[in-house]
Amino acid sequence: MPAAASTSMIQQRFQRLQAEGRCALMPFLVAGDPDLATTKATLLALEANGADLIELGIPYSDPLADGPVIQAAAGRALAAGTTPAAVLAMLAELKGQLSLPVVLFTYTNPLLNRGMEAFCAAAAAAGAAGLVVPDLPLEEAEKLSAIAAAHGLDLVLLVAPTTPPERMARIHGASRGFTYLVSVTGVTGVRTAMETRVAPLVAQLQAQGGTPVAVGFGISGPDQAQQVKGWGADGAIVGSALVKRMAEAQAQGADVAAAAGRFCAELRQGLDR
Amino acid sequence: MTLTHPALQAGLAALQPAVRPDASGRFGPFGGQYVPETLMPALAELERAAAEAWADPAFTTRLNHLLKTYVGRATPLYEAERLTAHYARPEGGPRIWLKREDLNHTGAHKINNALGQALLALRMGKRRIIAETGAGQHGVATATVCARFGLDCVIYMGAEDMRRQALNVFRMRLLGARVEPVTAGSATLKDATSEAIRDWVTNVESTHYILGSVAGPHPYPMLVRDFHAVIGQEAKAQCAEAFGGLPDVLIACVGGGSNAMGLFHAFVPDTSVRLIGVEAAGEGVASGRHAATITEGRVGVLHGAMSLLLQDAEGQVQEAHSISAGLDYPGVGPEHSYLRQIGRAEYAAVTDDQALDALRRVSELEGIIPALETAHAFAALEWLCPQLAPGTEVVLNLSGRGDKDVNTVAERLGGRLA
Numbered sequence: 001m002p003a004a005a006s007t008s009m010i011q012q013r014f015q016r017l018q019a020e021g022r023c024a025l026m027p028f029l030v031a032g033d034p035d036l037a038t039t040k041a042t043l044l045a046l047e048a049n050g051a052d053l054i055e056l057g058i059p060y061s062d063p064l065a066d067g068p069v070i071q072a073a074a075g076r077a078l079a080a081g082t083t084p085a086a087v088l089a090m091l092a093e094l095k096g097q098l099s100l101p102v103v104l105f106t107y108t109n110p111l112l113n114r115g116m117e118a119f120c121a122a123a124a125a126a127g128a129a130g131l132v133v134p135d136l137p138l139e140e141a142e143k144l145s146a147i148a149a150a151h152g153l154d155l156v157l158l159v160a161p162t163t164p165p166e167r168m169a170r171i172h173g174a175s176r177g178f179t180y181l182v183s184v185t186g187v188t189g190v191r192t193a194m195e196t197r198v199a200p201l202v203a204q205l206q207a208q209g210g211t212p213v214a215v216g217f218g219i220s221g222p223d224q225a226q227q228v229k230g231w232g233a234d235g236a237i238v239g240s241a242l243v244k245r246m247a248e249a250q251a252q253g254a255d256v257a258a259a260a261g262r263f264c265a266e267l268r269q270g271l272d273r
Numbered sequence: 274m275t276l277t278h279p280a281l282q283a284g285l286a287a288l289q290p291a292v293r294p295d296a297s298g299r300f301g302p303f304g305g306q307y308v309p310e311t312l313m314p315a316l317a318e319l320e321r322a323a324a325e326a327w328a329d330p331a332f333t334t335r336l337n338h339l340l341k342t343y344v345g346r347a348t349p350l351y352e353a354e355r356l357t358a359h360y361a362r363p364e365g366g367p368r369i370w371l372k373r374e375d376l377n378h379t380g381a382h383k384i385n386n387a388l389g390q391a392l393l394a395l396r397m398g399k400r401r402i403i404a405e406t407g408a409g410q411h412g413v414a415t416a417t418v419c420a421r422f423g424l425d426c427v428i429y430m431g432a433e434d435m436r437r438q439a440l441n442v443f444r445m446r447l448l449g450a451r452v453e454p455v456t457a458g459s460a461t462l463k464d465a466t467s468e469a470i471r472d473w474v475t476n477v478e479s480t481h482y483i484l485g486s487v488a489g490p491h492p493y494p495m496l497v498r499d500f501h502a503v504i505g506q507e508a509k510a511q512c513a514e515a516f517g518g519l520p521d522v523l524i525a526c527v528g529g530g531s532n533a534m535g536l537f538h539a540f541v542p543d544t545s546v547r548l549i550g551v552e553a554a555g556e557g558v559a560s561g562r563h564a565a566t567i568t569e570g571r572v573g574v575l576h577g578a579m580s581l582l583l584q585d586a587e588g589q590v591q592e593a594h595s596i597s598a599g600l601d602y603p604g605v606g607p608e609h610s611y612l613r614q615i616g617r618a619e620y621a622a623v624t625d626d627q628a629l630d631a632l633r634r635v636s637e638l639e640g641i642i643p644a645l646e647t648a649h650a651f652a653a654l655e656w657l658c659p660q661l662a663p664g665t666e667v668v669l670n671l672s673g674r675g676d677k678d679v680n681t682v683a684e685r686l687g688g689r690l691a
Contacts, residue, residue, distance in 0.1 A: 061458070062463070062575065062576075064308070064467055064577075067471070078589065084587060084588075107574075108574045109582070109588045110588035112588070113587065134309055135307045136307060137306060137307070137308065137310055139305075140305060140306070158310045160310045160311035160313075162310075162311050162312075162313075162314050162315070162477060163311075167314075171310070185474070185475060185476075185477060186475035187471045
């Protein structure tokens with residue numbers, strides 16, 4: 001592993017959690033679903049209810065890696081007029097109120113549209129800690145990773161259950177902040193069972209050293225979060241299950257941020273059990 | 274995006290088959306593999322399998338045998354005498370030849386690729402096939418070869434396209450395929466392609482995705498082009514036989530661009546041959562309701578490839594509009610973007626109304642009802658032919674027949690035909 005010039009926000013957070021023997025809870029939500037004011041309130045509610053990091057999705061018209069729940073959320077956010085610039089502006093307004101690291105989840109096209117350099121500069125200025133780009137594989141990631149690093153952002157790379165061992169080692173070595181282990185062969189979504197073949201991959205990646213390993217895609221509730229922790233993962237990412245709760249609260253006219261906060265607290269309890 | 278790439282500086286010298294695409298799957302700056310990591314090993318496997326297959330005489334012999342006995346190749350190069358006469362001036366005019374891909378089994382060029390990829394799937398031991406379709410021609414071709422080889426077949430099709438192309442939906446079901454309606458977005462080809470990719474991400478270990486155009490992540494633009502290259506190879510030999518030389522102009526419609534790439538590929542090094550792709554201008558490029566990606570698009574990434582793309586100021590992909598379901602796509606194959614950028618090929622756009630006029634003209638003059646997609650290529654003859662010197666040899670790729678479009682055409686022209 002090349003030595004980092006300085007310790008990033010994400011690294012610091014994982015180091016603290018590892019020292020405490022805790023598994024990081026990383027909720028995912030789509031910015032602007034149903035509007036950015038709700039997203040802002042939800043981010044604060046998630047931190048207050050035990051989130052350690054947050055993955056914030058920038059809505060995109062063609063989210064290839066996402067299942068129906070997050071597709072629908074992105075559709076609602078776009079219908080509400082959410083733009084990448086507005087998402088970053090909202091994030092910037094939370095400076096001083098939100099202390100956890102925020103990882104931006106964006107597809108390649110909106111990022112290229114703004115330009116890698118300009119996007120990273122704006123993301124860093126808004127206070128983001130890192131980037132996840134689900135349709136940018138290792139072969140295309142080198143350039144973006146260097147630009148992101150120059151702005152103090154970690155480019156988090158993904159490995160999948162189908163990734164061969166040699167390639168997995170290369171991705172893990174190139175990933176910054178943490179490595180995102182996709183827990184299912186498939187798109188994002190709520191699932192009733194996890195793929196057990198993923199469990200040994202956590203230890204394999206950790207044995208290589210370097211960045212922490214967070215598991216995501218398909219974690220539906222506290223029990224599965226606890227299962228991921230049992231595999232030895234450094235973090236658990238919960239997306240569709242949270243987005244679904246938020247959509248249900250919205251449909252019932254309930255407080256979306258409060259509903260998100262309650263679900264986050266349940267996940268926290270599952271992880272700390 | 275800046276568009277500097279070593280291959281661009283090298284210009285036409287880079288246009289050797291061996292470097293299109295390069296080792297990283299790029300045509301100049303275009304192409305690449307922008308897909309979820311889950312698919313990367315499958316793309317590598319597909320690239321390897323294709324390379325091995327093309328080097329295996331058992332594969333090419335079987336492919337060529339089936340192209341002849343099942344598909345009906347070689348397709349004729351037909352001299353369109355009355356269309357030629359229609360565009361003749363007092364001093365003469367261009368001579369128009371039609372490459373009759375409409376005479377293929379299933380009625381379009383699409384089966385060249387579907388057959389080749391089905392044989393590849395068999396080699397890879399994958400017995401479940403998925404595909405996307407717009408006009409339904411690729412879906413029908415895929416369902417056809419799946420029936421032929423006993424493979425499970427699921428076709429993703431936009432709900433709006435299923436309405437427009439009800440006949441082809443029924444054909445696919447007759448052939449034993451399951452047709453999955455896609456209601457997301459504009460419920461057309463773009464959304465069907467996204468859904469097919471999501472299925473592949475989920476079932477990649479058991480499933481082969483027969484992508485239907487020269488689009489998508491590497492190796493698809495190369496793979497699909499290579500299975501359609503037979504169109505241009507035959508045309509080259511047929512031109513030599515018919516008039517003893519190379520044609521002067523090739524013209525084909527472009528949605529994703531597979532029939533055009535198939536015709537163009539063998540002629541790309543022959544720089545005396547003018548290559549013209551015709552896109553769908555829908556209700557007019559100025560209306561914003563069109564599918565003229567190369568004419569109006571900016572560089573972006575869709576469905577795994579960097580290419581020109583119809584997108585808004587924020588990088589959200591825009592919905593395309595065309596009367597022709599097969600051209601109704603906001604992206605275009607990366608090799609077309611490259612050929613345009615280095616100036617090797619030129620691209621124009623014609624409207625729905627111009628395509629409909631052309632469809633009637635060709636039907637009445639030649640006794641051939643072309644597909645609405647193909648009608649766009651015919652429509653471009655209206656502005657092209659008056660500019661061409663007498664004796665110019667023009668080959669138009671008659672990519673498909675229009676039976677599937679009769680309902681759509683009747684809706685638009687019904688009153689006037691009565």
